[in-house]
Amino acid sequence: MKVLEVDKISKLYKNGRGIKEFSFEIEEGDVVGLLGPNGSGKTTCMKIIGGICGADSGSVKIFGVDTEEDRETAMRDVGCLIELPAIYGYLSAKKQLMMMAQIYEDIDESRVDEVLKIVGLDMYKKDKAGRFSLGMKQRLGIAMALLSNPKLIILDEPINGLDIEGIVEIREIITALSEKGVTFLISSHIASELEKVCSKVAVVHQGELLSFENVDKALEFNPTLEEYFLSKIKEKRGSIIV
Amino acid sequence: MSENENSSLSSGKNGAVFMQKLRLFFVLFKNELMKLGAKKKYIVFFIIGTAICLINLGFKMLVKLISSGFSGGIMGNIFKTGSMTLSMLGFFTEIFIPFIAFLAASDLIGNEYQSGSIRALLIRPVSRTKIYFSKILAVFSVCVISFLGIYAVNLILDAITGNLSGADFVYSLSVYIIDVIPVLLTVLLAVFINCLCKSSGMSMFISIVVYAALKVGGIFIPSLSGLLFTGYTQWHSLWLGTSLPFTVILGKLMLIIGYATVLASGGYYIFLKSDF
Numbered sequence: 001m002k003v004l005e006v007d008k009i010s011k012l013y014k015n016g017r018g019i020k021e022f023s024f025e026i027e028e029g030d031v032v033g034l035l036g037p038n039g040s041g042k043t044t045c046m047k048i049i050g051g052i053c054g055a056d057s058g059s060v061k062i063f064g065v066d067t068e069e070d071r072e073t074a075m076r077d078v079g080c081l082i083e084l085p086a087i088y089g090y091l092s093a094k095k096q097l098m099m100m101a102q103i104y105e106d107i108d109e110s111r112v113d114e115v116l117k118i119v120g121l122d123m124y125k126k127d128k129a130g131r132f133s134l135g136m137k138q139r140l141g142i143a144m145a146l147l148s149n150p151k152l153i154i155l156d157e158p159i160n161g162l163d164i165e166g167i168v169e170i171r172e173i174i175t176a177l178s179e180k181g182v183t184f185l186i187s188s189h190i191a192s193e194l195e196k197v198c199s200k201v202a203v204v205h206q207g208e209l210l211s212f213e214n215v216d217k218a219l220e221f222n223p224t225l226e227e228y229f230l231s232k233i234k235e236k237r238g239s240i241i242v
Numbered sequence: 243m244s245e246n247e248n249s250s251l252s253s254g255k256n257g258a259v260f261m262q263k264l265r266l267f268f269v270l271f272k273n274e275l276m277k278l279g280a281k282k283k284y285i286v287f288f289i290i291g292t293a294i295c296l297i298n299l300g301f302k303m304l305v306k307l308i309s310s311g312f313s314g315g316i317m318g319n320i321f322k323t324g325s326m327t328l329s330m331l332g333f334f335t336e337i338f339i340p341f342i343a344f345l346a347a348s349d350l351i352g353n354e355y356q357s358g359s360i361r362a363l364l365i366r367p368v369s370r371t372k373i374y375f376s377k378i379l380a381v382f383s384v385c386v387i388s389f390l391g392i393y394a395v396n397l398i399l400d401a402i403t404g405n406l407s408g409a410d411f412v413y414s415l416s417v418y419i420i421d422v423i424p425v426l427l428t429v430l431l432a433v434f435i436n437c438l439c440k441s442s443g444m445s446m447f448i449s450i451v452v453y454a455a456l457k458v459g460g461i462f463i464p465s466l467s468g469l470l471f472t473g474y475t476q477w478h479s480l481w482l483g484t485s486l487p488f489t490v491i492l493g494k495l496m497l498i499i500g501y502a503t504v505l506a507s508g509g510y511y512i513f514l515k516s517d518f
Contacts, residue, residue: 050365053517072266075367086361090280096362099276102269103366144362 001028002064003152003183009048009058019044019207021058026185026200028151031178033194033215034187035229036204042187043083045204046156049185050080062152079150081158085141089130093121093140096129097147104148115143118173120166134161142170146177153177155186159193171197191226201225203232210236267372270363274380278346284384287345291338291392295330299399302329325405326396327414334392335421335475336457340428342388344449346381347432352442361518374513378506382429386422393418420478427471427498428453430505437512468494471501 004026012018019041026032034042047053049060051067060067065074088096094112101107116122119139124132129140138161145153155174159167174184174197188194194201201218203210210232211218215225222228278284302324354360363373397414400406435452436445453472460467467473474494 047517052361052364054515071369072263072367075365078365078367080365082361082365084358086359086365088277088359088362089357091277095280099273100362100366102273103266103368105265 002026003028003030003062004049004185005059005061005064006045006049007059007061009045009055009060011044011048011053011055013044017041017044017207018056019048019204019209022209023058024202024209024212026152026183028183029178029181030200031174031184031186031198032200032202033198033225034185034202034204035189035191035194035225036187037189040189040204041207042189042204043156044207046080046082046154046185046187050078050082050154051075052082077148077151078154079145079148079152080154080156081138081141081145082154082156085137085144087129087137087140087144090128092126093129093132093143094125096140097143100144100147107148111147111149115146118146119143120169135163135166138162139166142173146173150182152183152185155184157188158186159188159190167193191224191229195219195225201228203229205233205236208236263372266368267376270368270372270376271379271383274350274376275383278349278380278384281349283345284342284388287338287342288388288391291334291388292395294333294338295326295392295395295399298330299326299403325410325414326399326403327393327410328417330392330396331417331421332476334389335425338392339385339389339425340453340475341450343381343385343425343428344432344446344453346384347377347429347436347449348442348446350377350381351433351436352439352445355436355440355516355518356442358518364518370514371510374510378429378433381433382426385425385429389418389422389425417478421476424471424474424477424498427474427501427505430502430509431471434505434509434512437509437516440516469497471498474498 002025004024006022006024008021008023010019010021012020017039022041022045024032034045036042044053048055049062049067051071062074062078067074091099093116097112097115098109101109101112113122113125116125119142121136121139121143124136129137132140138158142155142158145155158170158174162170171193174186178184178197178199184197186194186198195215198215200213201215202212213228218225218228222231351360360373364370393414397406397411400410400414431452432445432449435449436442439445439448456470456472460470460473
């Protein structure tokens with residue numbers, strides 16, 4: 001079953017950056033990594049999928065529903081953490097999760113407590129999120145993404161600001177959920193991290209999608225994903241260093 | 243299945259979808275109100291408003307005391323100082339409530355644009371239309387609550403000082419209810435400016451400057467005052483105690499609806515097209 005269909009989406013910012021005709025499809029249970037350097041277009045791609053910004057052209061379908069045509073249905077089973085965690089600093093961690101939970105008919109307080117426990121914030125649930133460290137904010141952002149028991153989770157640089165323990169925990173959450181059939185789209189510029197959790201990888205560079213491959217296949221002729229990424233860059237530019 | 247059964251099933255489904263959308267809108271509205279309620283500054287502003295009413299009452303009593311040549315003492319001059327609800331109305335409709343509107347709009351829109359927290363809603367299964375209109379309704383509700391709260395304070399002061407009769411109560415209540423309607427235009431102006439500026443500080447500053455300019459413009463160019471919505475902050479003057487022809491009232495009503503449509507749709511368009 002196709003969970004996400006991205007068809008020729010383009011977005012050009014005033015500074016000349018953006019993405020050009022991204023197309024890919026994600027099947028149920030896939031863990032797809034968007035691999036690329038900072039400013040390559042990973043976040044822009046995720047923002048368009050998540051509805052935070054509009055595309056100049058192209059379309060996005062989630063569970064077969066066009067996000068432009070019926071956003072409420074398309075996003076019903078999606079959880080996102082895009083760029084910085086979108087949190088209300090003046091509200092407690094639990095209060096803002098409760099606020100978001102009300103949007104969904106079947107999410108109650110017990111689920112809020114559950115996700116707070118999953119991300120290790122249950123001790124701090126009454127503290128105002130504005131006082132959290134970067135890592136704690138990131139954990140809260142992940143809790144917000146997990147809240148609605150989504151079938152597709154979009155995580156943009158999920159390990160940003162996390163300590164080693166936090167990185168391992170997030171990796172374990174991703175692995176456990178993907179085993180249950182949850183689909184992931186994860187962006188990172190750290191190839192080794194994606195290699196540990198992803199089943200497919202997409203290489204993004206300077207606004208172009210250079211490849212979309214199974215991780216196993218990508219590692220057939222390359223010892224690591226990093227090498228695979230560099231080989232794709234070399235293929236495109238002729239050399240790695242400009 | 244007959245055609246009738248099909249059509250009743252379809253209308254039942256449409257009804258359920260509509261109720262679901264309505265529920266979602268009210269959840270968003272409640273959340274927006276909760277966000278504003280979590281900020282103590284609105285309580286502080288209400289206390290300031292109450293203090294202004296008390297200061298005004300004290301000033302009125304002082305004037306009465308002086309004008310009576312101090313005969314009757316303080317207790318003799320507390321009573322019958324004139325209606326507080328109506329004497330404070332101008333200040334609240336023209337300065338205090340618009341300020342609350344600018345503040346609430348900058349908290350719910352400008353500040354959320356700036357901090358990126360608006361994304362928490364955009365990534366949820368809710369349309370931007372619902373987000374936009376729930377924010378407008380929340381800002382307007384805060385203005386209405388503040389306005390009626392201040393009215394209640396003045397009503398209590400009027401009751402204490404013996405300035406309240408049954409007829410006064412009905413009249414002042416009608417005045418406040420009518421005057422709260424044009425507040426919506428101030429709210430829409432504030433929301434429009436916030437959608438345009440995408441920053442809380444800048445929006446607040448521009449909102450105040452634009453509002454003051456419109457107010458002053460109406461004073462210095464009298465021919466403009468009838469065309470500017472800021473000239474209708476005391477809207478009750480059109481409806482109560484006057485005998486304006488219905489066509490004139492209708493014309494002014496249309497003008498206000500026109501302003502509301504332009505401001506609401508302008509802000510809506512910007513909000514829909516914004517990247518966050």
